[in-house]
Amino acid sequence: MSPDRPLVPPSRTDGGTSSTTTHKRLILNPTSGTADHIEEVRRLATILGYRIEKTEAEAHAVELAKAAAAENVELLAVAGGDGTIHEVVQGLVEAEALGDVTLGVIPVGTANLFATNIGIRSIEQGFDALETGERRRIDVGMAKGEPFVMSCIAGLPATASVATTSELKRRFGTFAFVIAGVQEATAFVGLHIELTAVSNGEAITWDGEALCALVGNVRRFTKQGGQANVEDGLFEVVIIEQMPASDLVVEATAQRLLGQDTEHVLHVQASQLEIKSLDSEPIEFSLDGERRTHERLALHTRPQALTVCVGPGYESAPSED
DSSP states (O other), rough: OOTSSSOOOOOOOGOBBBBBTOOOOOOOEETTTTTEEEHHHHHHHHHOEEEEOOOSTTTTHHHHHHHHTTTOSSSEEEOOOHHHHHHHHHHHHHHHOTTTTTTEEHHHHHOHHHHHTTTOHHHHHHHHHHOOOOOOOOOEEETTTTTSSEEEEHHHHHHHHHHHHHHHHHHHHHHHHHHOOOOTTTTTTOEEEEEEEEETTEEEEEEEEEEEEEEEOBBBBBBSSBBTTTTTEEEEEEEEOOOOOGGGGGGHHHHTTTTTTTTTTEEEEEEEEEESSSSSEEEEETTTEEEEESSSSEEEEEEEEEEEEEEETOOOOOOOO
């Protein structure tokens, strides 16, 4: 925490419960990342007056977020990874409370992509942002009724993402995503899709064989490239065409091409779009890292629908590089 701002326990009410716990809550995933964060998170959350609710199973964070919304919680912290954040946002959407709660992130997952994009890189920085950080309203993507804050991806990066098992993450950390990507690249045969996007009031259609289709909501929705402005109400859509294996090392080239203007890459900004399979085979999507399967998927933005606590390095718009 900031050295010039000492932590002072909040005042107590009858029964020894913080007077702010009704409005300040923390959802803690004890199995996120290396699972060595529990005591530190509990210590800081208790000092600052957060009521702590621990997840006990997959999708439990959805129900905890809905309960927080029903109890009029105003400040909701999430100590977990990108999957836990996805569940919490889903719970707020189901409770129709997306605009009623301010969300804060305590990054304790494996990759923490969303936290990094909003300028949060440590547990202490996450609590600092909750207490004194700037509040910003960001866009939320919707995919057939399900929200996402980072990206919706089809193709090779999606198959690699969902193939990254908890065991791989536990053993290799962020390198697990690279291992899974190499494994999946050898078997991936591409996508036969049609994409229709509404851009500046006009419909743009693309169809053919694609290596991947990426729909980004946050500033950087992949490790390299993939720039998007998270406050402009638009997705950044990238289609990378399928190319002969002899022309690329699939994963490395896909990452490199994302930020370049080439004949094999389509870039478009859109507020709504549809992706559908042209060979009647379901498409595997990665929705903020969560596996979903659809033959046809409609997506749209909910502009500036969610208030988040951001860190000092937060930037909503892409930089020139």
